């Protein structure tokens with residue numbers, strides 16, 4: 574893929590550490606392949622974030638996750654399927670693009686949509702409700718989604 578740079582790589586390392594779903598060796602394997610770099614480069618990124626603590630956006634603490642799942646009724650906000658297994662809470666605008674871990678930027682999604690979406694921005698089904706307290710964010714998501722659509 575184009576546009577692989579150190580900034581993007583480190584943002585991915587940070588995101589995966591915050592999500593806490595992969596082990597460090599899985600992160601090293603996955604990202605060294607994706608970014609075509611050595612595992613020791615990824616290791617250095619991991620140490621960087623571990624020693625600083627992940628203080629900027631603590632992604633998906635348990636209460637936030639629960640809040641999002643219940644607000645979205647365990648319904649994937651992209652395809653509308655309802656599932657309480659394998660669903661995940663994800664960022665509308667990716668964390669590495671300064672997508673914050675706030676209710677207006679988090680949605681419940683099924684694995685399939687999450688995999689297909691990758692780093693694109695899609696408009697969630699309950700977009701109006703999700704962004705009702707933050708019209709500026711709504712605008713930002715719309716502009717970003719249009720950009721993806723034009724690709």
Ligand SMILES: [Zn+2]
Nearest residue numbers: 649652683686
């Ligand atoms: Zn889905």
